[in-house]
Amino acid sequence: MHVSGTRLLSRLQELADIGPIPGGGSCRLALTDEDRLGRDLIVTWMKDLGLEISIDGIGNIVGTWNVGCGAPVMTGSHIDTVRTGGRYDGNLGVLAGLEVIETLMAAQLSPPRPLSVGVFTNEEGARFQPDMMGSLVFAGGMALEEALNTVSIDGALLADELNRIEYAGSSPSPGAVPHAFVELHIEQGPLLEAQGVRFGAVTGVQGISWQEVLIEGQSNHAGTTPMSLRHDPAFVAAKITVFLRELAERLGGHQVCTVGKIDIHPNLINVVPKSALLTLDIRNTDELILQQAESEVAEFMNALAHSEGVSITTRILARFEPVVFDPRVIDLIESLTESHGHSVMRMPSGAGHDAQMLARVCPSSMIFTPSVLGISHNPAEFTEPDDLIDGSNILLDTMWQLAHMNFDEKTGD
Ligand code: HGY
Ligand code: MN
Ligand code: MN
Numbered sequence: 001m002h003v004s005g006t007r008l009l010s011r012l013q014e015l016a017d018i019g020p021i022p023g024g025g026s027c028r029l030a031l032t033d034e035d036r037l038g039r040d041l042i043v044t045w046m047k048d049l050g051l052e053i054s055i056d057g058i059g060n061i062v063g064t065w066n067v068g069c070g071a072p073v074m075t076g077s078h079i080d081t082v083r084t085g086g087r088y089d090g091n092l093g094v095l096a097g098l099e100v101i102e103t104l105m106a107a108q109l110s111p112p113r114p115l116s117v118g119v120f121t122n123e124e125g126a127r128f129q130p131d132m133m134g135s136l137v138f139a140g141g142m143a144l145e146e147a148l149n150t151v152s153i154d155g156a157l158l159a160d161e162l163n164r165i166e167y168a169g170s171s172p173s174p175g176a177v178p179h180a181f182v183e184l185h186i187e188q189g190p191l192l193e194a195q196g197v198r199f200g201a202v203t204g205v206q207g208i209s210w211q212e213v214l215i216e217g218q219s220n221h222a223g224t225t226p227m228s229l230r231h232d233p234a235f236v237a238a239k240i241t242v243f244l245r246e247l248a249e250r251l252g253g254h255q256v257c258t259v260g261k262i263d264i265h266p267n268l269i270n271v272v273p274k275s276a277l278l279t280l281d282i283r284n285t286d287e288l289i290l291q292q293a294e295s296e297v298a299e300f301m302n303a304l305a306h307s308e309g310v311s312i313t314t315r316i317l318a319r320f321e322p323v324v325f326d327p328r329v330i331d332l333i334e335s336l337t338e339s340h341g342h343s344v345m346r347m348p349s350g351a352g353h354d355a356q357m358l359a360r361v362c363p364s365s366m367i368f369t370p371s372v373l374g375i376s377h378n379p380a381e382f383t384e385p386d387d388l389i390d391g392s393n394i395l396l397d398t399m400w401q402l403a404h405m406n407f408d409e410k411t412g413d
Helices: 005-016 033-048 091-106 133-138 144-148 158-164 191-195 233-251 287-308 327-339 354-358 385-404
Strands: 052-055 061-065 073-077 115-119 180-186 199-205 207-216 256-258 262-265 275-284 311-320 344-349 364-369
Touching: 005 033, 005 091, 005 385, 033 052, 033 061, 033 091, 033 115, 061 091, 073 091, 073 354, 073 385, 091 115, 091 180, 091 385, 133 144, 133 354, 144 158, 180 327, 180 354, 180 385, 191 199, 191 344, 199 327, 199 354, 199 385, 207 233, 207 287, 233 256, 233 262, 233 275, 233 287, 275 287, 287 311, 327 344, 327 364, 327 385, 344 364, 354 364, 364 385
Parallel strands: 073 115, 073 180, 180 364, 199 344
Antiparallel strands: 052 061, 061 115, 199 364, 207 275, 207 311, 256 275, 262 275
């Protein structure tokens, strides 16, 4: 039994055409009109399958095939994108989930448990922070009220945007605890391709620390202000950016640091800036080293504030410790992938995913497919069709097997 590769690929294309950007990618920032159109398309496909559709207070959509009994085996991911998104990040996990159900229905094979597909709100965290917000609320890690009161980088209130796109649902938060959760996702990195391995059995997700840093100095004339009298936030922002790169290189291992966003004000050629607002994305698989990185950055910024005569205030946008997935699910993914005749390797995820939030409440793991040249969060993101299709077939088998497995009572069954 195999999924329909033709249908999967054509649906990936149809979804990619919503919010299209040059280079074949998509821009569907969370809770924008493009996100709404993507949601509407998925809901249509869920309705065509006769799934029971529930939408909760943060707009998470869950389509359930109500067969068998007990808590569902859940899959899914997200369809919101970064501004320069590719066509597979998140979308693959949602569409492969629909494929699994449609293929089993067509084969008249019904599992002993319900199967469900989740479309989680605001996984990217590009417009509203933190990332993985919808699945975090679904798993009970963030209060719905707090999420609804989040303000976006463009000044919009999340609750208003959710109402505007008409996806403020009434299903309870936290969501019903699944029996197990498995997510198919592109690796978004270079490891599988570099190792010549077809699939990843994902062991966990690295810790994530996101901060917003506001540097305030003294706006002044670029021509008349002597260098010794400047309190220049742009210079301080540059020093912080260089420090983060050097810190990551010094710590080595899985340490990564990124300054992805810098807003200079007033951003004019002949004005020493008044302020600089930047974001820090610091990640590591090891929580203690991540904490060390955070404190070294804090110390550096403190010293810089004094030496440059600027004020620096920080705001935490997201902070998630490393997550370890359930060995039973990882083992299952690894053995099924091998039984499909494909090579597989165990690996941590560098990117954040909804699965890391579901792992708080039920046995979870992920299946990775390779990303060509390791590129993602970029319209050039690409994964070979065979990898998409074979990955979906592994997802199908994994969900089928999970539906027949009995986990201990902690999964709420
Ligand atoms: O930032 C991440 O790792 C994810 O794409 N939200
Ligand atoms: Mn993703
Ligand atoms: Mn992403």
